[in-house]
Amino acid sequence: MRRKHLLCVIGFAALALVLGNSLEFRRLDDKRAEERASRFSPTEYARDFWDNRLPAALDHPLSAGELIRLFNTDMKAAIAQGRTLGHSRVHAYLLQGSGRVTAVRKDGLLVSVLPEDPGPEVLLCTDSYIAGNAVRDASGLVDVSAFSDTMKFNRISAEINRIVVQEVIAPFLKQTPQAGMNVRFIGAAEVAEDATERTPFGGRQQHDGSEDSWRLLRVVPIRLEVE
Numbered sequence: 001m002r003r004k005h006l007l008c009v010i011g012f013a014a015l016a017l018v019l020g021n022s023l024e025f026r027r028l029d030d031k032r033a034e035e036r037a038s039r040f041s042p043t044e045y046a047r048d049f050w051d052n053r054l055p056a057a058l059d060h061p062l063s064a065g066e067l068i069r070l071f072n073t074d075m076k077a078a079i080a081q082g083r084t085l086g087h088s089r090v091h092a093y094l095l096q097g098s099g100r101v102t103a104v105r106k107d108g109l110l111v112s113v114l115p116e117d118p119g120p121e122v123l124l125c126t127d128s129y130i131a132g133n134a135v136r137d138a139s140g141l142v143d144v145s146a147f148s149d150t151m152k153f154n155r156i157s158a159e160i161n162r163i164v165v166q167e168v169i170a171p172f173l174k175q176t177p178q179a180g181m182n183v184r185f186i187g188a189a190e191v192a193e194d195a196t197e198r199t200p201f202g203g204r205q206q207h208d209g210s211e212d213s214w215r216l217l218r219v220v221p222i223r224l225e226v227e
Contacts, residue, residue: 064097
């Protein structure tokens with residue numbers, strides 16, 4: 001009887017030890033997860049994205065001219081070539097192109113990329129502040145499901161856009177861009193499904209002849225140079 005009692009005591013002690021270790025390991029895993037979350041730096045993530053991951057995605061960007069033609073004539077086909085986050089009706093594109101600067105504005109360069117049309121179709125953003133998620137989403141390299149906190153996901157875009165302003169736009173503006181010069185670019189754009197229902201890119205929204213009357217594809221530059 002005593003032996004049976006002793007075996008029960010030993011068994012309970014072993015079970016308690018196993019459960020205790022499991023709880024300890026679980027607490028340790030939770031602690032490590034919290035530490036990883038606290039160490040997350042949008043600045044470092046964006047830096048690694050820009051330096052080490054994005055360059056490979058820029059090897060085969062879409063043609064800006066061909067995309068604009070698709071946007072203006074077959075939006076369904078254009079949508080199929082973009083990247084979409086969830087069930088959004090906004091689609092992101094990595095594109096490349098070259099063309100003549102038709103005007104220089106505070107917020108960017110108006111560029112004509114279609115040889116058959118002398119008017120501008122593209123606004124190359126060169127402002128000191130870039131908003132939106134074009135570069136992040138067009139690259140296809142950042143998975144929203146990997147982030148439990150959407151604020152962190154959005155802060156990545158802000159940091160990427162800051163790099164664009166400091167390392168792409170600022171050096172380019174030192175060349176004092178002017179109307180008439182030719183530029184070459186690789187960039188990212190976000191386009192809504194109904195973007196060209198009323199006015200195609202490159203079309204006039206008004207008839208007063210002002211530079212603001214053009215319907216323009218907004219492109220955030222990733223590479224930008226005088227051709």
